[in-house]
Every structure is written in C-alpha cells, then in structure tokens.
Amino acid sequence: MKSLVFGGPHDVRFGEWEEPSILPGQVLIKVAACGICGTDLHVYKGLPAAWPVPGIRGHEFAGTVLASADDVEGFQDGDRVVVQPLVYCGQCRFCRAGQTNLCANMYLIGGEQPGGFAEQVAVPASSLFKVPENLSLKQAALVETLATSVHAFEQNQSGILRSVAVLGAGAQGLFAVQLARLAGAKLIAVSETVPHRLAVAQQLGATNAINAGQEDVVEAILALTDGEGVDLVIEAAGKVATRQGATQLLRPGGTAIFLALGAELTSIDFMSLVPKELHLRGTQCYTDADFSLAIELLANGEIIVDPLITEMSLENGPAAFEALASNPGEMIKVILEP
Ligand SMILES: [Zn+2]
Ligand SMILES: [Zn+2]
Incomplete structure (x- = not known):
C-alpha cells in the first residue's frame, strides 16, 4: 500500500x-x-x-x-x-x-x-x-487536536474565566480561543507572529490580536487588564519568551497552562510565582x-x-x-x- x-x-x-x-x-x-x-x-x-x-x-x-x-x-x-x-x-x-x-x-x-x-x-x-x-x-x-485543547482547559485552577491570553495561534491556540469564547471570557487576547493566524483568531472570537513580531506582548496584554493580568494563559508556542511571558501575564492566583513541547530550558521568576500563588500546569493529551x-x-x-x-x-x-x-x-x- x-x-x-x-x-x-x-x-x-x-x-x-x-x-x-x-x-x-x-x-x-x-x-x-x-x-x-x-x-x-x-x-x-x-x-x-x-x-x-x-x-x-x-x-x-x-x-x-x-x-x-x-x-x-x-x-x-x-x-x-x-x-x-x-x-x-x-x-x-x-x-x-x-x-x-x-x-x-x-x-x-x-x-x-x-x-x-x-x-x-x-x-x-x-x-x-x-x-x-x-x-x-x-x-x-x-x-x-481539539481533545488536547479540551483537556488543557480542564487544568484551569482560576475558576470563572473573564480574561484569557492565548500565546501562539496554531491549531491548538485557535481551538483555545474558541474554548475561551465558549467559557464566556470577555477578553480573549492572542499573540502570534504570523498575520494570517491572527486574522483567523479574530474570525474565531479573539477580541485582541497582538503581532508578537511588532509589539511587546506582555506590555500589550497587561494594558488590556489595567495592569492586573489575566485569569488564564494558554501557552501554545513552546518558546522561552512565551513561557516566561505566560507567568508575567497572570493575575494573582491565575493559571498558566503549557501545551506546547519545546526542548529549550526556561528560567522562571519565583519571586513573583510564590507570592502571587500562580498555578503553572503542564497538560498531556x-x-x-x-x-x-x-x-x-x-x-x-x-x-x-x-x-x-x-x-x-x-x-x-x-x-x-x-x-x-x-x-x-x-x-x-x-x-x-x-
Ligand atoms: Zn497530535
Ligand atoms: Zn495504564
């Protein structure tokens, strides 16, 4: 065959x-x-x-x-x-x-x-x-692919979702945008470097599309929440910058869920993680x-x-x-x- x-x-x-x-x-x-x-x-x-x-x-x-x-x-x-x-x-x-x-x-x-x-x-x-x-x-x-995103959302420890940031708008990220919409989130911010993917994200329910090649993603998303940070971050890019960004974008008690693989080691600021009671979760299939x-x-x-x-x-x-x-x-x- x-x-x-x-x-x-x-x-x-x-x-x-x-x-x-x-x-x-x-x-x-x-x-x-x-x-x-x-x-x-x-x-x-x-x-x-x-x-x-x-x-x-x-x-x-x-x-x-x-x-x-x-x-x-x-x-x-x-x-x-x-x-x-x-x-x-x-x-x-x-x-x-x-x-x-x-x-x-x-x-x-x-x-x-x-x-x-x-x-x-x-x-x-x-x-x-x-x-x-x-x-x-x-x-x-x-x-x-969708089942993987569904499972990721089940790892959320933040309760009711009002604000979600999705980092990376490949298939996983675009499903995460739609699941955030289904969960009733009012703010769904997406960052991505490929303009076509940002356009599709907006078509599927993203309220804010941020071109990571042109803007400081952390600054832009924090500004949307008056500096507080979001309830949930879905990290679907697997890069050092997006992993670190995920922890910087969370409100106190917020959850970051890491979907993407990627072998690069990433350092995380524990001086913000501990006092802000951040939840960092991996998700598997x-x-x-x-x-x-x-x-x-x-x-x-x-x-x-x-x-x-x-x-x-x-x-x-x-x-x-x-x-x-x-x-x-x-x-x-x-x-x-x-
Ligand atoms: Zn797969
Ligand atoms: Zn078994």
Missing part, C-alpha cells in the same frame, strides 16, 4: 509499505484523512522519540471500517470512525484513577505503532469512536471523555475547524512536512489524504 515512510530527521518519503493484517480485537481502517501534528514536526526536525525507524507516523486520523477481527463487536464494514491514538493499559494506577493520558504503559498509534499516513491501518477496536453524520471525515481528523466531548463540540458546530484546514494528497506529504518546518505561510493544519 501507499504510505509515507519516515527514515529519520528531515527524511520522509512517499512509497510502498506492507499492508497490515488484523489481530484479535483489531479493526482495519481505510484512512480518509490524517493531520500533521506539531509533535510529528518536532520529530521531523530531530526531537528524539522512541518511535521505530523506518516507520509510519500519523496519529490524527479518521476513515471507514474495511474489516474487523472475529471477536470484535459493535462495528460494521463502512462505519465512519475516528481513532483515539493513545493506547493505554487500563491496569496501572494512573489508568485506574481515570488518568489514562498518564498511563505508565501507553503507546501511540502513529508513534510506536504504524499510523495514519498510509492507505490502511489496523487498530484496536477500543480506540475507535464513531463519527456523527454531520461531521466529515476531514473535520473528524481534527478531533484529536486527553482522556476518552475529552475525546467524546471534542466530537460533540465539532458535530454541534460549537467549535469551527474549516478555516484551519489545508488539504493535500498523501503523495505531497514530504513537501508538506518541509514547508511546515521551514515556512508554513497560510497553512495551519495540513490534512493528508491517501
């Missing part, structure tokens, strides 16, 4: 890969659409990952059921499904506490196991969610509950995805990776279609 084969940093090729066979408990999926994730890009640029090489990445995908193992119930050929790619053990103490996103034994479909940058994938039936009629498979490929909620928010039209999507054929995957890594231009979320 046709697939994108990853051979190492900056090495992605469109080529042939052996067709998967289904094991007990598994379902064979015909991939309709698979998104390129920030994590895929980090690994493409050289971030170390315990993923096999050569291998097939892609963990943000939706498609239709082609076949099921004899012991699988609840799915029929032709069913439209989206894959929750974090496979957890269900046995460790984190899973038993409902924190399946922190599972000690988890693996990723599209990481340790072959993923959706291919015509077909075999996945555990327990990883599948049905896609409602009014959601296209292309839109459903973004459920995974999602649970099945977050995944279900993300499907519902998209199917109800409460969260909009179409302005984020650029569709490309799987064959153009290598060019898409290179463009996203060097100069994304107007691309926000690239969806590859086999």
Whole structure:
C-alpha cells in the first residue's frame, strides 16, 4: 500500500509499505484523512522519540471500517470512525484513577505503532469512536487536536474565566480561543507572529490580536487588564519568551497552562510565582471523555475547524512536512489524504 515512510530527521518519503493484517480485537481502517501534528514536526526536525525507524507516523486520523477481527463487536464494514491514538493499559494506577493520558504503559498509534499516513491501518477496536453524520471525515481528523485543547482547559485552577491570553495561534491556540469564547471570557487576547493566524483568531472570537513580531506582548496584554493580568494563559508556542511571558501575564492566583513541547530550558521568576500563588500546569493529551466531548463540540458546530484546514494528497506529504518546518505561510493544519 501507499504510505509515507519516515527514515529519520528531515527524511520522509512517499512509497510502498506492507499492508497490515488484523489481530484479535483489531479493526482495519481505510484512512480518509490524517493531520500533521506539531509533535510529528518536532520529530521531523530531530526531537528524539522512541518511535521505530523506518516507520509510519500519523496519529490524527479518521476513515471507514474495511474489516474487523472475529471477536470484535459493535462495528460494521463502512462505519465512519475516528481513532483515539493513545493506547493505554487500563491496569496501572494512573489508568485506574481515570488518568489514562498518564498511563505508565501507553503507546501511540502513529508513534510506536504504524499510523495514519498510509492507505490502511489496523487498530484496536477500543480506540475507535464513531463519527456523527454531520461531521466529515476531514473535520473528524481534527478531533484529536481539539481533545488536547479540551483537556488543557480542564487544568484551569482560576475558576470563572473573564480574561484569557492565548500565546501562539496554531491549531491548538485557535481551538483555545474558541474554548475561551465558549467559557464566556470577555477578553480573549492572542499573540502570534504570523498575520494570517491572527486574522483567523479574530474570525474565531479573539477580541485582541497582538503581532508578537511588532509589539511587546506582555506590555500589550497587561494594558488590556489595567495592569492586573489575566485569569488564564494558554501557552501554545513552546518558546522561552512565551513561557516566561505566560507567568508575567497572570493575575494573582491565575493559571498558566503549557501545551506546547519545546526542548529549550526556561528560567522562571519565583519571586513573583510564590507570592502571587500562580498555578503553572503542564497538560498531556486527553482522556476518552475529552475525546467524546471534542466530537460533540465539532458535530454541534460549537467549535469551527474549516478555516484551519489545508488539504493535500498523501503523495505531497514530504513537501508538506518541509514547508511546515521551514515556512508554513497560510497553512495551519495540513490534512493528508491517501
Ligand atoms: Zn497530535
Ligand atoms: Zn495504564
């Protein structure tokens, strides 16, 4: 079958890969659409990952059921499904506490196991969610990304949200803007260096768009709150400046949630963190509950995805990776279609 084969940093090729066979408990999926994730890009640029090489990445995908193992119930050929790619053990103490996103034994479909940058994938039936009629498979490929933002908002320790700052307006940041709008925030300030992304953020509900290449972001956002700071910061850029900015932008007792990966060490001013009782939280993926909620928010039209999507054929995957890594231009979320 046709697939994108990853051979190492900056090495992605469109080529042939052996067709998967289904094991007990598994379902064979015909991939309709698979998104390129920030994590895929980090690994493409050289971030170390315990993923096999050569291998097939892609963990943000939706498609239709082609076949099921004899012991699988609840799915029929032709069913439209989206894959929750974090496979957890269900046995460790984190899973038993409902924190399946922190599972000690988890693996990723599209990481340790072959993923959706291919015509077909075999996945555990327990990883599948049905896609409602009014959601296209292309839109459903973004459920995974939205589920990550949904989980991030659940880390908020600031109570009622009146003011939110979103640093970085990639797909995560643009979902955060919309979740802030759903939460009823009156002030939703977004910082970003790419003008197109700022324009999309405003279209999706941001009240203030700040070009980080031209303005001092901390100064600009503090001015919007009479110097007090915001209830919640979503840090979705993963840079030293945005991480430090996140802590400087908080009101006393506020929460900063760090979504983005990024290997650079960052120093934080504890002389403001301690007396201001700031909450700094990391966030890791999602649970099945977050995944279900993300499907519902998209199917109800409460969260909009179409302005984020650029569709490309799987064959153009290598060019898409290179463009996203060097100069994304107007691309926000690239969806590859086999
Ligand atoms: Zn992802
Ligand atoms: Zn576990």
